[in-house]
Amino acid sequence: MRSHARGHLVYAAAGVLAVHTERGTSVVPANRVAWTPAGFTHHHRAHGDTDMRIVFLAPSLARLLPEHPAVFLASGLAREVLLALTGPRDHDDAAPGYGRSARSRLLRVLVDELREAHEQPLHLPEPQDDRLRAVARMLHEKPADNTSLAELGKTIGASPRTLSRLFRDELGMTFYEWRTQLRVYHALVLLADGHDITRTAYACGWANPSGFIAAFTAIIGTTPGRHRTGHQTTARASSAEPECARRA
Incomplete structure (x- = not known):
């Protein structure tokens, strides 16, 4: 830091x-x-x-x-x-x-x-409560995990009602909203590494590519395909400079 x-x-x-x-x-x-x-x-x-x-x-x-x-x-x-x-x-x-x-x-x-x-x-807010930290750690390690909040609560010893309240009060979003943000984050990383849309969708927990495309578009403002195309176009343009530009 x-x-x-x-x-x-x-x-x-x-x-x-x-x-x-x-x-x-x-x-x-x-x-x-x-x-x-x-x-x-x-x-x-x-x-x-x-x-x-x-x-x-x-x-x-x-x-x-x-x-x-x-x-x-x-x-x-x-x-x-x-x-x-x-x-x-x-x-x-x-x-x-x-x-x-x-x-x-x-x-x-x-x-x-x-x-x-x-x-x-x-934005993925940083949890402060130990129970939220445990949930966040598990889902960061396995973003495709579709375990329900109730099942996650059993694993860490907290009721789903308690966890729902903590997500709302501490992070300002529901568990499902937070998990979707997390999955889109991981999807961006996989797309940047060259993975295709279908593989990315399944690796991040969506049951099918169409559901992934809808969620990605709602948060990022463009489809995964257009996002990849835009990145490739910008990368080609920037690589035409004498060297990779860095800082001003």
């Missing part, structure tokens, strides 16, 4: 990123941008062949964004600005071809775009 003196935006031009903070895990596919304010302890985990772009913001711009970690739906303009701002990895402090005033204008456009965007997190 680390923290930074400046807030920063993270975008995966290819692959999938998971941003871990004390509040839980946020998954960042290619149509979203993660924001971590200054001082928040965090770490990033990349899945697949990931091209991670990072943009640090001055306090004058950072104050325009939320005071808490957030994930935004990235517009086409926001994505293009992020790619323009992040040059080859040998040039961490300046994207090639842009002076200070041009970079300042691009950063302001980027922040304005995100201020207009909706927060759309694929």
